[in-house]
Amino acid sequence: MTVRELVFGRGRDWLSHTxxxxxxxxSEKVVVLGDGTGLQLQDSGLLYLEPPxxxxxxxxxxxxxxxxIHGNETAPIEVLNSLLNELLDGQWRLACPMLLIxxxxxxxxxxxxxxxANLNRLFGGAHRNPEYRELAEAERAWKLExxxxxxxxxxxxxxxxxxxxTAIRPSLxxxxxxxxxxxxxxxxxAQVDFLLxxxxxxxxxxxxxxxxxxxxSSTALGAESFTVELGKVHPFGHNDLGRFTAISNALRRRMKxxxxxxxxxxxxxxxxxxxxxxxxxxGDSFRFHVPDDVANFTMYDPGTVIWEDDTTCxxxxxxPEGIVFPNRHVPVGHRVGLMVKHRHR
Ligand SMILES: O=C(O)CCC(=O)N[C@@H](CCC(=O)O)C(=O)O
Ligand SMILES: [Zn+2]
Numbered sequence: 001m002t003v004r005e006l007v008f009g010r011g012r013d014w015l016s017h018t019x020x021x022x023x024x025x026x027s028e029k030v031v032v033l034g035d036g037t038g039l040q041l042q043d044s045g046l047l048y049l050e051p052p053x054x055x056x057x058x059x060x061x062x063x064x065x066x067x068x069i070h071g072n073e074t075a076p077i078e079v080l081n082s083l084l085n086e087l088l089d090g091q092w093r094l095a096c097p098m099l100l101i102x103x104x105x106x107x108x109x110x111x112x113x114x115x116x117a118n119l120n121r122l123f124g125g126a127h128r129n130p131e132y133r134e135l136a137e138a139e140r141a142w143k144l145e146x147x148x149x150x151x152x153x154x155x156x157x158x159x160x161x162x163x164x165x166t167a168i169r170p171s172l173x174x175x176x177x178x179x180x181x182x183x184x185x186x187x188x189x190a191q192v193d194f195l196l197x198x199x200x201x202x203x204x205x206x207x208x209x210x211x212x213x214x215x216x217s218s219t220a221l222g223a224e225s226f227t228v229e230l231g232k233v234h235p236f237g238h239n240d241l242g243r244f245t246a247i248s249n250a251l252r253r254r255m256k257x258x259x260x261x262x263x264x265x266x267x268x269x270x271x272x273x274x275x276x277x278x279x280x281x282x283g284d285s286f287r288f289h290v291p292d293d294v295a296n297f298t299m300y301d302p303g304t305v306i307w308e309d310d311t312t313c314x315x316x317x318x319x320p321e322g323i324v325f326p327n328r329h330v331p332v333g334h335r336v337g338l339m340v341k342h343r344h345r
Contacts, residue, residue: 002088002089003031003033003034003088003089003090004085004088004089006031007029007031007039007041007088008041013081013084013085013088014045014047014081014084014085014100014102015077015078015081015102017041017044018044018045018102018105018108019105019108019109021044021105022044022105022106022108022109023106023109024044025043025044026041026043026044028040028041028042028043029041033088034090035052035090035093036051036052036053036055037049037050037051037052037087037093037094038050038052042147043143043147044102044105045068045101045102045103045105045108046099046100046101046102046143046144046147047084047099047100047101048097048098048099048100048147048151049087049094049097049098049099049100050094050097050098051093051094051095051096051097055093055095056095056257057095057096057097057257058095058257058258058259059095059096059158059254059257059258059259060157060158061096061157061158061159061160061254062096062097062098062151062152062155062156062157062158062159062160063096063097063098063099063159063160063161063162063254063255064098064099064101064148064151064159064160064161064162064217064223065080065098065099065100065101065161065162065164065251066100066101066102066103066144066161066162066163066164066213067079067080067101067102067103067163067164067165068101068102068103068104068105068107068108069103069104069119069120069163069165069213070103070104070107070113070114070118070119070120070165070233071103071104071105071106071107071108071109071110071111071112071113071114071115072107072108072111072112072113072233072235073113073164073165073166073233074108074166074233074234074235074236074238074239075166075230075231075234075239075241075243075244076164076165076166076228076230076244076247077102077108077236078236078239078241078244079164079241079244079247079248079251080100080102080164080251081102082241082248083248083251083252083255084100086252087255092252092255092256093256094255094256095255095256095257095258096254096255096257097151097154097155098255099147099148099151101144101147103119103140103144103213104119104137104140106136107119111235111236114137115136115137116135116136116137117132117135117137117138118137118330118334119137119140119141119213120211120212120213120227121211121212121334122137122138122141122211123141123144123145123211123212123213123215123216124209124210124211124215124216124219124220125145126141126211127139127141127142127145144213145216145220148161148216148217148221149220149221152217152221152222152223156222158224159217159221159222159223159224160191160223160224160225160254161213161214161217161218161221161223161224161225161226162225162226162228162251163212163213163214163217163225163226163227163228164228164230164247165227165228165229165230166229166230166231166232166233166234167229167231167232167233167296167325168232168233168325168327169232169293169294169295169296169325169326170232170295170296171229171231171232171295171296171297172295172296172297172298173201173202173271173296173297174230174231174243175198175199175200175201175202175228175229175230175231175247176200176201176202176203176204176228176229176296176297177195177200177202177203177204177226177227177228177229178204178206178212178214178226178227178228178229179203179204179205179206179226180206180209180210180212180214180215180218180219180225180226180227181205181206181207181208181209181210181215182209182218182219187203187205188224190260191224191226192270193260193263194250194254194260195226195228195270196263196267196268196270197246197249197250197253197260197261197263198228198246198247198250198251199245199246199247199250200228200230200247200270201268201270201271202270202271202272202273202297203270203271203272203273204272204273204274204275204324204338204340205272205273205274205275205343206275207274207275207276207278208278212227213227214226214227228247230243230244230247231243231244271342272342272343273297273322273340273341273342273343274340274341274343275338275339275340276317276321276339276340276341277314277321277338277339278335278338278339279306279307279314279335279336279337279338279339280333280334280335280336281328281330281331281332281333281334281336282309282312282332283309283332285309285310286307286309286336287307287308287309288306288307288326288328288336288337289305289306289307289308290306290307290323290326290337292326292328294323294326296322296323296324296325296326297322297323297324297340298322298323299320299321299322300316300320300321300322300323301316301320302315302316302317302318302319302320303315303316304316306321306323306339307336314339316339317341319341319342320341321339321340321341322339322340322341323337323338323339323340324337324338324339324340325337325338
């Protein structure tokens with residue numbers, strides 16, 4: 001029997017096990033790999049890994065890597081599953097403690113962004129809001145928060161969280177990362193270098209605290225966290241995984257505890273945008289003037305009307321602004337899009 005089968009059952013790997021246990025909590029399982037690496041399958045899509053006792057952790061860090069917080073964003077799920085398969089097949093050794101998460105197994109199984117509520121709006125305790133009471137996603141957000149807290153309290157040193165997504169719209173900047181807002185901080189140079197290594201050449205600074213998974217891990221756990229957008233949404237089996245080689249290689253390098261590559265003199269700088277306005281669906285009179293099929297980072301000239309309702313009209317300010325994540329099909333009070341502008345350092 002292979003290690004994969006020992007952990008996940010006959011003919012299964014982590015992804016197929018997660019899909020098969022989507023409807024019910026899976027029982028906990030602990031396995032020690034041949035090299036002494038500890039593996040604890042805590043629940044469906046929730047996997048804790050620990051290098052053998054005494055093993056060096058050369059980068060002195062702990063990693064949370066999540067995908068599938070939106071169930072139809074399949075490429076990062078496939079990337080994470082492949083990395084785990086390599087590890088379980090003995091192709092390389094783990095150097096740092098790691099919590100791997102497939103966020104919303106039910107939505108993954110259904111091929112949907114979410115089942116009842118957008119999981120990536122329910123963190124930081126938002127799952128306790130009465131409107132989400134007893135929804136599957138509220139329970140899942142609670143469970144993921146508790147698992148991350150337990151991991152962080154065991155491994156607080158240099159905790160990093162990469163929450164991997166793909167976007168609904170095409171994007172003029174294919175790969176970009178969002179940095180959750182915490183007053184007074186800036187992105188450490190080592191994180192910028194990692195993003196560039198992973199093929200992510202655009203950074204978007206959030207302008208206020210949110211209820212995303214990455215916001216939770218930054219605010220509550222003190223992690224360096226990013227929501228990382230890696231391309232466009234496609235169903236399982238329809239992704240061009242060649243477009244995900246850089247993120248896969250960069251994550252594997254971190255998991256193995258190898259030093260970062262020398263960025264070299266010719267390294268491209270990262271392009272930084274900042275959020276200037278969050279567009280919310282204000283209700284019946286809300287009118288959104290961005291067409292449904294517009295690409296992320298499409299820029300609008302000063303003065304362009306972006307949205308209006310009976311009391312407000314939002315126009316682009318003195319500098320051009322871009323639209324990110326335009327989506328009018330969201331509940332009242334939820335985000336319809338972000339307006340962003342270039343950050344001049
Ligand atoms: O393409 C879209 O409209 C959404 C892609 C996506 O899921 N993005 C994340 C971004 C989280 C953040 O704002 O930091 C989300 O909407 O949850
Ligand atoms: Zn997403």
